[in-house]
Amino acid sequence: MxxxxxxxxxxxxxxxxxxxxxxxxxxxxxxxxxxxxxxxxxxxxxxxxxxxxxxxxxxxxxxxxxxxxxxxxxxxxxxxxxxxxxxxxxxxxxxxxxxxxxxxxxxxxxxEYFPWEDHREGRPDMLGQITRHLHDWAEGGGASRAERLRRASFAFDLDGRGWNEDLVLQRYELMYEARLVDEAGSLQGPGFGRPMMADHRRILATGIARLRAKIKYQPVMFELVPDSFTLLQLQQTAEALSGLRLHKPNFRRQIDQHALIEETGEIAQETRGRPAKLFRYRRAVLEARALAGSRLPLSRD
Amino acid sequence: MxxxxxxxxxxxxxxxxxxxxxxxxxxxxxxxxxxxxxxxxxxxxxxxxxxxxxxxxxxxxxxxxxxxxxxxxxxxxxxxxxxxxxxxxxxxxxxxxxxxxxxxxxxxxxxEYFPWEDHREGRPDMLGQITRHLHDWAEGGGASRAERLRRASFAFDLDGRGWNEDLVLQRYELMYEARLVDEAGSLQGPGFGRPMMADHRRILATGIARLRAKIKYQPVMFELVPDSFTLLQLQQTAEALSGLRLHKPNFRRQIDQHALIEETGEIAQETRGRPAKLFRYRRAVLEARALAGSRLPLSRD
DNA sequence: CCGAATATACTCATTCAGAGTATAAAGGAG
DNA sequence: CTCCTTTATACTCTGAATGAGTATATTCGG
Structure with a gap:
């Protein structure tokens, strides 16, 4: 061949x-x-x-x-x-x-596959164990000890600068290197999270990372909710993807500041609390949105 | 097989x-x-x-x-x-x-390959011709006429909402569909810009688009300049990539707000004007920077 | 009729981006 | 030597966006 x-x-x-x-x-x-x-x-x-x-x-x-x-x-x-x-x-x-x-x-x-990635109910307890294992792994790193510590500290927020939900892949790869997942041939006992065949869990991590990054600058949540939805549904979708809890008033403000949605005129038929208005996504803004996000300081001439 | x-x-x-x-x-x-x-x-x-x-x-x-x-x-x-x-x-x-x-x-x-993408000296004249050709193409579109107009108008800023430098690929693909580039078998006379073999110009367009998007949220300009550089060099690199002219004071402010660089202590040896300080990139921030950019409205509990 | 639960509407302070102005330091022309 | 051009660097002012919190509506189940 x-x-x-x-x-x-x-x-x-x-x-x-x-x-x-x-x-x-x-x-x-x-x-x-x-x-x-x-x-x-x-x-x-x-x-x-x-x-x-x-x-x-x-x-x-x-x-x-x-x-x-x-x-x-x-x-x-x-x-x-x-x-x-x-x-x-x-x-x-x-x-x-x-x-x-x-x-x-x-x-x-x-x-199921990445239980340490869900921070909606606070930092998962298992991160304590993971952290200890990563420390051990770094200590056994010889010359690369400092580098290992730096990477682990950054990806898993060991020095409290704030959890970065986008680093899904970096975290999985560190755990793979430290043999904390079964795909790598786990060190002792079962690894963290449910394994997948071949490198499928790594590909899934790549997908989650991409999606978490994307929801920040492109309105992709709307591809996941029904055609008409409440603001709570939308927020919960964003929370599910990012694994974080969001600030309700500010979330709403951001959405309608960018004129992403419009009311359908209907009302959600759920039971508890004040009924919510239903909205639909304004497909027209998909392009207008792409216009924004320019972080370059333009000159006027 | x-x-x-x-x-x-x-x-x-x-x-x-x-x-x-x-x-x-x-x-x-x-x-x-x-x-x-x-x-x-x-x-x-x-x-x-x-x-x-x-x-x-x-x-x-x-x-x-x-x-x-x-x-x-x-x-x-x-x-x-x-x-x-x-x-x-x-x-x-x-x-x-x-x-x-x-x-x-x-x-x-x-x-050379995308002369219509360089807006540093103002909107290139050839965009007038391109626009006329695109209008003709849209008119001949039958049922898809409105859609063609919408796409062209968006990508080439026909309604003056502002040129979006990121849409390099969209513009090339529109011009390909309208047969304004030689790779598509140009309609009359030579097409716009210099052609490349096979689909290489399309791949180049993809690369330029990716790079133009990337400089906004990741400090990649530093991979392109020498180890020590002046602020003007850095700005001209950003301008070269984006094809836009940038606002000098604001560009500088953005750079040192994020603490991306530090002085080397040396002074550039060029002739005209006041000599500029030389800077170097602080590699340490590569990670800290990745922490920022979170546009999700987090909640504190 | 009250309270739990949810929806929706404001407020206030801070940071950040857009736009422009002012001053400093070099070299060259006269 | 002085002024002018050129580039570098430092501020200012304004408005928009963001972070964080508070207040007011509706519904339902007791």
Whole structure:
């Protein structure tokens, strides 16, 4: 086989948020992410992936973006033939209403896999243990001890400068290096969080990190909620994704300052408390929004 | 050949800024981007690309990130065998001082390829022509006429809401659809800007767009300037990348508000005007900076 | 009719971004 | 030597956005 040939595979991180929990589509009862070989019938990667996912899951995928491409020497293959496996991963968002009918299928809460990432009810207790293990790992690092400490301290907020919810991948990779997750061959006893096959949990971490970064400067939450929603639903979606609790008045202000939504005129039919107005997303602003966010200090001439 | 096999190729967008011009490393006197087949000797994509680029160009690459993975049916190949070409593109940044010795090699100013993207001396005149052509194209769009107008108006700022320098790719793709660039088979006479082989100009557009977006929230300019630099150099680098003129006092304020740099104690040896202090980048803040930028309205409990 | 629960509306202080002005230090022209 | 051009650096003023907290509406279940 000539050089430059490889086996190509598509992997999807499909995300939905239901009842305040972020969920990801899996196969084999949570053991892996949906994936498949790149077929020659697919005209473009994006289009191919979309039709493939929709065939398999029967959910329309509102939003789809490429995540990352990995290449590892194919472990299950004959060595020496120069072939390797290329995995092209995608992040897809599915609206809650589409998931609703789909019984207790293969949607798993993503904090099963990353329990240390959910800070909505405060800093998880297990971070104490993780921190101790990371310290041990750093101490055994010889020359790289200082560097290990610096990385761990930064990613896990060991010096109290504030938890950065975006560092999902950095945290997972540190835990992998320190052998605190089963995929790395855990040191003693079971590792933290539920493992996945091959490097699927790492890909999931990449997807979560991307999504957490994205909600700050692009209105992607709207791809996850139903067409009409209350402000509380919207906030809870943002909280589910970021794993943080948000300040209600300021969240609302930010939303309507940017004129992201409009009232539908209807009222939510839930029981407790004062009924909430229903809103819909103003698709028109998707572009206007892209205009903002310029942090460069422009000159007027 | 079994399904799922493909030819894999690496493509690099290598960027440097010299004498106020953003440049990109090319092959064949500007006709294409450096590329090569994925070799089985490469252990990871990132590492493989880095060593490959440094072998070919003899420039150390300070910063390297994956851009995008394309898959197109290989046009030059036998059809029907199920193989296709996968192109994995990377963005790399090179410091000016490394380029200096490298004579008049294969570095080409990127505004040769995208002359309509340079707004440092005001809105380029050719945008008038481009706009007229785009209007014609939209008029001939039948049912999609309104949609075409909306896209063109947004990307090229036809209604004066302000030029968005990030939309490099959108603009190139519109011009491709309207056949205003030679790669699409230009309508009449030569297309706008200098063409490149295959889809290399599109990949370059992707790289420029990524870099323009990135300088707003990550201090990547420092990967492009020498180890010690003046504030004017730094600003001119930012201007070269964004294609915009920036407001000097505010640019300076932003830089030292974030404590990104420190004085070296030395003074630049240039002739005209008051001599400028030299600064160096404080690598320590790379992490602290990542902490900022949280636009989510957090709650305190 | 009261209180728990939720929704919605303001307030106040601080920081930050946009825009412009003022002063300092060099070299060159006369 | 003095003035003028050029670049560097330091402030000012204003308005917008953000962080944090408080106050007022509605509903329902007792």
């Amino acid at each position: 000539p050089t430059g040939f490889a086996q190509a595979e598509l992997i999807a991180v499909l995300v939905a948020v239901t009842t305040g929990q972020p969920r990801v589509m899996t196969i084999e009862r949570g053991g892996g992410l949906p994936s498949g070989n790149l077929e020659s019938s697919h005209h473009s990667l994006q289009a191919g992936l979309r039709s493939w996912v929709e065939d398999q899951t029967h959910h329309p995928v509102g939003y789809l973006e490429q995540l990352y491409t990995f290449a590892d020497r194919g472990r299950g293959m004959d060595a020496g033939i120069g072939a390797r496996r290329i995995s092209i991963s995608y992040l897809g968002l599915v609206q809650e209403q589409s998931v609703a009918g789909a019984d207790q299928s293969e949607w798993h809460g993503w904090y | 079994p399904t799922g096999f493909a030819q894999a190729e690496l493509i690099a967008v290598l960027v440097a800024v010299t004498t106020g011009q953003p440049r990109v490393m090319t092959i064949e006197r500007g006709g294409g981007l450096p590329s090569g087949n994925l070799e089985s000797s490469h252990h990871s994509l990132q590492a493989g690309l880095r060593s490959w680029v440094e072998d070919q160009t003899h420039h150390p690459v300070g910063y390297l990130e994956q851009l995008y993975t394309f898959a197109d049916r290989g046009r030059g190949m036998d059809a029907g065998i199920g193989a296709r070409r996968i192109s994995i593109s990377y963005l790399g940044l090179v410091q000016e001082q490394s380029v200096a010795g490298a004579d008049q090699s294969e570095w080409h100013g990127w505004y």
